[in-house]
Amino acid sequence: MFGYSMEEVGNIVVMQGFSGLSLFSVLLLMALGLAIIFGQMGVINMAHGEFMTVGAYTTVFLSKMAVEFDIVNSYFIFAIIAAFILAFFIGYFVEYALIRHLYKRPLDTLLATWGLSLVMQQIFRSTFGAKEVSAELPEWLLGSFKPTPDIDIPINGVFVMGLALIVTVGVYLFMFRSRGGLRIRATVQNRMMAGAVGINTQKVDRLTFALGCGIAGVAGAAFTTIASTGPTTGSLYIVDSFMVVVFGGAASLMGTIASAFGIAQAQSILQFFMTSSMGKVSTLMTIVIILMMRPEGLFASKVRK
Amino acid sequence: MSNIDKNQFVKKSMVLSALSLALGLSIYVDASVAGDFPTAKVNTTGLSVTDDVVKVGILHSATGTMAISETGSIQAEKLAIAQINEAGGVLGRKIEVIQEDGASDWPTFAEKSKKLLENDKVATVFGCWTSASRKAALPVFEKDNGLLFYPTFYEGLEQSKNVFYTGQEATQQILAGLDWIAKEKKAKTFYLIGSDYIWPRTSMKIARKHIEQHLGGTVVGEEYVALGDTQFGSVINKIKLKKPDVIYAAVVGGSNVAWFKQLNAAGLNAKKQNMLTISVTEDEVLGIGGENLEGFYSAMKYFQSLKNPNNDKFVAEFKKAYGEKAVIGDVTQAAYLGPWLWKAAVERAGSFDVDKAVAALPGYELSTAPEGYVKVDPNHHLLSKLRIGQWRKDGQADMVYESGLINPDPFPKGYQ
Numbered sequence: 005m006f007g008y009s010m011e012e013v014g015n016i017v018v019m020q021g022f023s024g025l026s027l028f029s030v031l032l033l034m035a036l037g038l039a040i041i042f043g044q045m046g047v048i049n050m051a052h053g054e055f056m057t058v059g060a061y062t063t064v065f066l067s068k069m070a071v072e073f074d075i076v077n078s079y080f081i082f083a084i085i086a087a088f089i090l091a092f093f094i095g096y097f098v099e100y101a102l103i104r105h106l107y108k109r110p111l112d113t114l115l116a117t118w119g120l121s122l123v124m125q126q127i128f129r130s131t132f133g134a135k136e137v138s139a140e141l142p143e144w145l146l147g148s149f150k151p152t153p154d155i156d157i158p159i160n161g162v163f164v165m166g167l168a169l170i171v172t173v174g175v176y177l178f179m180f181r182s183r184g185g186l187r188i189r190a191t192v193q194n195r196m197m198a199g200a201v202g203i204n205t206q207k208v209d210r211l212t213f214a215l216g217c218g219i220a221g222v223a224g225a226a227f228t229t230i231a232s233t234g235p236t237t238g239s240l241y242i243v244d245s246f247m248v249v250v251f252g253g254a255a256s257l258m259g260t261i262a263s264a265f266g267i268a269q270a271q272s273i274l275q276f277f278m279t280s281s282m283g284k285v286s287t288l289m290t291i292v293i294i295l296m297m298r299p300e301g302l303f304a305s306k307v308r309k
Numbered sequence: 310m311s312n313i314d315k316n317q318f319v320k321k322s323m324v325l326s327a328l329s330l331a332l333g334l335s336i337y338v339d340a341s342v343a344g345d346f347p348t349a350k351v352n353t354t355g356l357s358v359t360d361d362v363v364k365v366g367i368l369h370s371a372t373g374t375m376a377i378s379e380t381g382s383i384q385a386e387k388l389a390i391a392q393i394n395e396a397g398g399v400l401g402r403k404i405e406v407i408q409e410d411g412a413s414d415w416p417t418f419a420e421k422s423k424k425l426l427e428n429d430k431v432a433t434v435f436g437c438w439t440s441a442s443r444k445a446a447l448p449v450f451e452k453d454n455g456l457l458f459y460p461t462f463y464e465g466l467e468q469s470k471n472v473f474y475t476g477q478e479a480t481q482q483i484l485a486g487l488d489w490i491a492k493e494k495k496a497k498t499f500y501l502i503g504s505d506y507i508w509p510r511t512s513m514k515i516a517r518k519h520i521e522q523h524l525g526g527t528v529v530g531e532e533y534v535a536l537g538d539t540q541f542g543s544v545i546n547k548i549k550l551k552k553p554d555v556i557y558a559a560v561v562g563g564s565n566v567a568w569f570k571q572l573n574a575a576g577l578n579a580k581k582q583n584m585l586t587i588s589v590t591e592d593e594v595l596g597i598g599g600e601n602l603e604g605f606y607s608a609m610k611y612f613q614s615l616k617n618p619n620n621d622k623f624v625a626e627f628k629k630a631y632g633e634k635a636v637i638g639d640v641t642q643a644a645y646l647g648p649w650l651w652k653a654a655v656e657r658a659g660s661f662d663v664d665k666a667v668a669a670l671p672g673y674e675l676s677t678a679p680e681g682y683v684k685v686d687p688n689h690h691l692l693s694k695l696r697i698g699q700w701r702k703d704g705q706a707d708m709v710y711e712s713g714l715i716n717p718d719p720f721p722k723g724y725q
Contacts (some may be wrong), residue, residue: 007724008550016550019575023542030540091687092337126372134376136596146600148576156549168516230574231539232566232596236374240537240563257680281505283543 015154020276026161027267028268029168031296032261033226034241036175037219039260042249044192044212047103048114051121052245053238055217058094058124059087059137059224060233061132067139077142084167084225091221096214103213104206121238126236136234143230160229167226171219176257178215188212251291262302267291322455328451344478346400351660354454357430358661363402366409368436368446370680373413374562376540376701381592381637382460382644383408383567386435388630389648396462399652407431409426415445426453432661433458435647439494440464440507447472456663458613460648461640462587464511464608465719470667473650474690476643477610478719482587484519485695486608487557491524492585493710496554496626498529502544502568503559503588505533512587515724522723526553526652534560545575548582565593570603579604590638594704602700609639611680612706614699623679628678636704642679649675652684682714 008016038052063083070079102120106113138235141280145163146154179185189209190198225239231240270290275283295301348360357364367386367605369379390404396406400444407429409421416436426432426449433456437443440463450471457472465478473671490496499520503509513531513648520526529551560568565588572578584605591613594602603653613624615635623645627637650670660668671687692714698706 012550016546018541019549020546023546026542113515129372129376134380135372135592136377136563138566138596138598141598146574148574150576158571158576160570160574224689227539230567232563234377234563234596236377237563239374240539251588271540272543278548279532280538280541280544284535284538 011154014154017128018155019157020272022157022161024269024272026158026165027272028265029161029165030227030230031248031264031268033164033168033171033219033223034245035252035260035264036171037216037223038214038245038266039249039252039257040175040219041213041216043256043260044188046110047107047109047213047214048117049216050114050118050242051098051124051238053240053242054121054124054128055091055095056222056224056227056241057128057233057235057238058091059084059221059226060228060237061128061137062087062090062221062230063225064132064137064139067141071140076140077144080142080145082137084222085223087221088218089221090203091224092214092218095217096210098217099210099213104209107209121242125235125238129147132235134235136232136237139228141229146208146237163229164226171222174219175219179257184211200279207271215241245292247288251295251301253303256301256303259301259303266302310553311652323443342492344401344426346659351400353660354616354662354664355430356432356661356663358402361402361403362427363399363404363661364407364437365648366407366429366431366434367553368409368411368418368425369438370413370442370611371408371410375411375413375438375442376496377562378592379641381641382435382438382614384631384635385627385637385641385645386647388627391630392626393648393652399655400659404648411436411442414719415441417437419445421455422449422455422457425462426450426455430658431662432456432655433651433666435460435644435651438534438718439493443472445468455662456651456667458651460644461649462643464508465547465670465721466511468688468690468719470520471663472689472718473647473670473685474719475646475650476640477693478657478717479515479639479689480718480721480724481610481690481693481715482608482693483512485715486585486587487519487524489514489608489697490606490709491520491526491701491714494554494583496583497526498553499526499558500530500532501528501533501549501554501558502530504536504561505566506536508532509559509561509588513557515721516557518724528644534564534568535709536562536564538564539695541568541571542575543570545577548577556582556584558584559588559612560586561588565589567594568606569597573601588642589700591636591704592638592641592652593707594700595636598702599700599702603702606698607698607700607706608679608695609698610693611637612696612708613637613643614698614705614708615680615696616708617679619677619681620679622681625718645677646675646683646691649677673701684714686717688717688719692716 041049043046066079066083071077132160147288148158187208191205194206248264252259271287274286352358369383370376394403411418435458437459438461444580459472459474460476460480501513503513517528527661587608589607654666654670657666660708670685673685695712696708697710699709701704
């Protein structure tokens with residue numbers, strides 16, 4: 005087929021299928037935190053990428069410590085947890101200091117969080133230097149796994165995939181199987197009534213925002229294995245994150261998952277058959293056309309207008 | 310600039326440089342005494358030059374996305390200026406730096422150039438990094454007749470009276486490197502990949518012509534990735550299917566890091582795949598990580614590990630100024646040449662006037678450059694060597710090839 009043997013084509017199909025799935029988990033991990041904040045609170049968090057960078061720098065910092073104490077093989081799990089905690093608390097503070105004053109003014113939150121992203125970028129630059137850094141990665145995250153001599157499955161891709169699965173399941177359980185999630189959903193559905201039955205809606209908002217930021221931190225930590233860490237790393241992800249959330253329909257977790265899957269498969273396949281930048285352009289075009297037909301995104305929540 | 314303009318310009322500047330050389334030699338006695346060069350004589354165009362101070366500008370991005378790359382250039386230029394001041398300054402005058410921030414925003418570069426040239430009246434500017442920033446600032450320099458020393462290797466196709474280019478233009482970086490890898494690795498098939506903007510696209514156009522017309526090879530794939538794209542899964546699978554002898558890469562920024570990390574994770578390391586890149590210097594290695602680069606090749610004119618007395622001294626002083634962990638990439642070294650070349654131009658001209666300094670520089674030979682001997686060509690670029698370095702795990706490169714001096718050719722015939 006096209007001058008290649010069946011075996012070669014078979015190998016490529018396997019690897020290509022994997023890279024589509026791997027892109028899916030990357031997009032999902034990127035977008036989950038943003039989807040929670042945007043979907044549940046209606047806040048457009050332009051600083052989402054910078055919370056990912058917080059996670060990435062946490063990992064780099066801990067990796068330097070790990071090298072000193074010679075625990076490179078085990079620190080990475082702790083780095084992810086630390087990234088979550090740090091981003092969570094920064095998010096908690098940002099909501100308290102900035103976001104809560106702007107709930108009734110969605111365009112102003114957009115501007116304010118964009119300003120916040122610039123401030124955070126400059127803080128990274130002043131603290132860690134303008135140059136890119138790289139985390140020392142444990143051996144078990146490097147290289148590839150070979151089911152046959154000609155098929156390489158990148159281990160970092162498998163890792164990101166596993167993490168995306170854990171985080172998604174975690175978010176699902178939290179949202180639909182816990183008291184906290186119940187409060188969040190109640191607040192989203194009817195803020196006044198939720199308040200009336202004794203839910204502290206301000207506290208719920210703060211936790212929701214912090215949770216979204218914490219998940220961004222986890223994503224950032226995971227992405228040190230596949231991409232760069234620098235002051236402006238966050239800006240590489242923000243567009244894709246928004247694309248996934250908007251395309252999926254703002255208020256739906258299922259929508260985010262479906263949208264990440266659709267975009268990842270389309271992009272991965274198109275980039276294989278076209279050149280990389282043309283593949284990306286075609287994906288974007290398709291999204292624009294679908295959004296013209298379905299302005300609410302794939303999975304719109306049903307509301308009475 | 311059209312070809313006719315260019316020829317006239319070259320002729321004119323050669324005549325001028327010959328004249329000023331004759332004049333300059335007769336009055337050039339000892340540059341360390343400012344009294345020998347009264348301000349009224351060495352500054353007839355109203356630049357900011359007093360009896361003991363001359364002001365110059367540094368214009369790079371200290372903030373924004375490009376700060377990653379431009380920081381090294383700022384450091385190198387300041388180091389060179391400090392060293393020149395220590396040795397007595399230029400025509401007996403200390404250099405005072407006015408630093409402006411281009412903030413990774415191209416219109417800002419034009420704005421700040423205007424400020425440096427029209428308000429501060431600086432005698433010269435060391436600055437710009439990306440081609441986009443240079444293209445934005447160029448009209449200002451040409452209008453106000455300023456002088457710019459530009460450090461980055463770039464795509465060529467430009468030659469301005471007001472600019473000296475201390476990095477390589479495309480053919481200086483590309484041709485000898487391709488020749489080497491074609492011969493050394495008996496490479497016949499090439500896969501070209503770059504970020505999607507002018508420098509990689511122009512470079513790949515030159516590379517493709519050279520591969521097809523001069524090396525008898527074939528290009529089995531040519532690919533451009535959007536700036537900032539971090540997902541290379543599909544591209545890597547395509548490369549695996551095509552199995553090229555050599556990947557020729559010019560990916561930049563955050564994408565560059567992702568590219569190498571994912572390539573390595575997909576099993577395409579240097580044991581299995583030859584790669585020659587023109588976009589990885591010691592600065593980039595910090596972000597990519599030595600383990601992801603080990604064994605791959607870079608084509609540059611300078612590597613920090615270069616062994617010669619000039620470079621030993623330069624590396625030692627750079628580390629003294631900016632810390633033991635500081636690394637020096639190709640562009641950082643080229644930026645370091647700027648102030649020294651300007652000093653030479655002014656001293657050869659015996660004047661800070663831009664026209665006279667510009668006319669005096671072509672033909673100048675700088676033997677103290679860390680990269681070794683360089684010479685300024687009448688087309689305002691430098692004659693320099695090309696080196697191929699093979700990356701080690703520790704982020705430094707082993708030199709595996711060094712070319713002879715290569716003439717700059719910013720408008721290469723048959724390659725456009």
